[in-house]
Amino acid sequence: MPNPAELVAELRNSFRSGKTRPLSFRITQLRNLLRMYSEKKDEIVRALHDDLRKCPAEAIVMEIDFLVNDLKNTLWNLDQWARPEYVEKDLANLLDTAYVQREPYGVVLVIGAWNYPIQLTLLPFHGALAAGNCVLIKPSEVSAASAKLIEEIIPQYVDNDCYKVMNGGIPETTDLLKQRFDYIFYTGNTAVGKIVHAAANRHLTPVTLELGGKSPCYIDSSADIKTATKRIIWGKMTNMGQTCVAPDYLLCTKEVEKKFLETATLILREFYGPDLKRSPDLGRIVNDRHFERLQGLLEGGTVALGGDTDAHDRFMGLTVLTDVKSDAAVLQQEIFGPILPVVNVADVKEAIDYLQEREKPLALYVFSNRKADVELLLKNTSSGSVCVNDVIMQLVVDTLPFGGVGNSGMGGYHGKFSLDTFSHKKAILYKDLGLVGEVLGAAKYPPLTNGKIAYLRFMLAKRPPFLMRLVKGVLGGLGPFLGGVLALYLWQKYTQI
């Protein structure tokens, strides 16, 4: 087992060498990863099958394509995203250059989770690499085949001095977290998120925590129940419910619950045939521990649909629970499996009360054609994301940030947000050393007369953007000489006071 202190020291030396700074170097690494996903596609599909019995379609669309699309987007845009961002200024700094320059933090630790073990481990890696960091990747030990594959293939495609993989379980990760990193990106459950946060805090290391929680799904009687049911079942059964943003429970009236149950029976048959267990499109629960945990959750209510389980095969069909006691474990902990409890509410106001009393979820789903009610939910609840009239699909829009809030996490990524997450936004003011610049700023020097203070206040005062654009235009038109004359005039005018 490699020594974490040595790994981090090697990465730090590589970062200090400046190797990862040039955009051309990063682009080469990203292109190599693109080649990796194409050349190692079969191995990835096989590893995901070994870990979760993920079907090839899910492995390709939800893990490999997700990564490939992210790389393409980054490669097409990185040059532009990484450019300095010039910003507006006050009069006192009008001749100077003020801009934000993204710079890499240094050595980044990425800790992945097991449910989408390739995607969730390597997507943050893309962002950290693109931003110019050196990276240590720690895949989840729970998805052992994927972890082993990542350790094997990453060194074949990217620079070994700058990017490393370390496998291990809780003791190894605990040791790793004693090291000083410049950024930590963690995906996993909230309890461990707190451990990671505390460890990062010892070194004041900034973090992104991509956590979980119970993502509610509100349906009202105005929604097209067939389409809503299809979308909910798809989202709940994808990866056997082991998706961070899977709909966790339904919030609806008794009447909608009844319609949902009738429709769900038909949809399940349409999607997976008469015997769900034999469907090639359904995966399995990741391990026995999680299977037993899920079986325990079934005790919380009445099984209104499904309930079929096979411990030997770690299979569980979609199981809808009704009349669930409010203190049942299935309504307290994140389910992360194919169980769907129903919580009955009379109307949207009761739904909002229910949501406000609970932790902020990673996602909120609303199925409704009542625009006013949707607005009420949007305005009166907080969650990492919202998707109206579908589930999970908000993640696909990579111009939206993906992340939680409160107990479901902090920070976000995807698309350009990944580059922002892994970059420090350095503020740079490049002052003019010439005479005009000096005159514009000279009022700050003591002795501070009333005139100088008035001048300073005039120069630093906030003005509406249109006025600043006008001043800039006029000064630009006058040229530096007349601009200087104007500055001298203002200086004269104010210092005479």
Ligand SMILES: NC(=O)c1ccc[n+]([C@@H]2O[C@H](COP(=O)([O-])OP(=O)(O)OC[C@H]3O[C@@H](n4cnc5c(N)ncnc54)[C@H](O)[C@@H]3O)[C@@H](O)[C@H]2O)c1
């Ligand atoms: N927000 C997201 O993007 C996202 C994505 C996937 C999963 N999740 C959430 O993650 C949870 C499921 O994942 P999990 O937590 O079971 O995954 P997991 O068991 O794979 O743990 C995640 C990582 O934490 C490490 N870890 C575990 N215990 C640790 C400890 N005591 N100290 C230090 N490191 C430790 C593991 O080695 C692993 O790399 C769910 O709550 C789910 O909602 C969130």
Ligand SMILES: CCCCCCCCCC=O
């Ligand atoms: C087409 C839908 C793609 C969905 C990808 C889901 C990723 C989930 C990450 C959290 O567990």
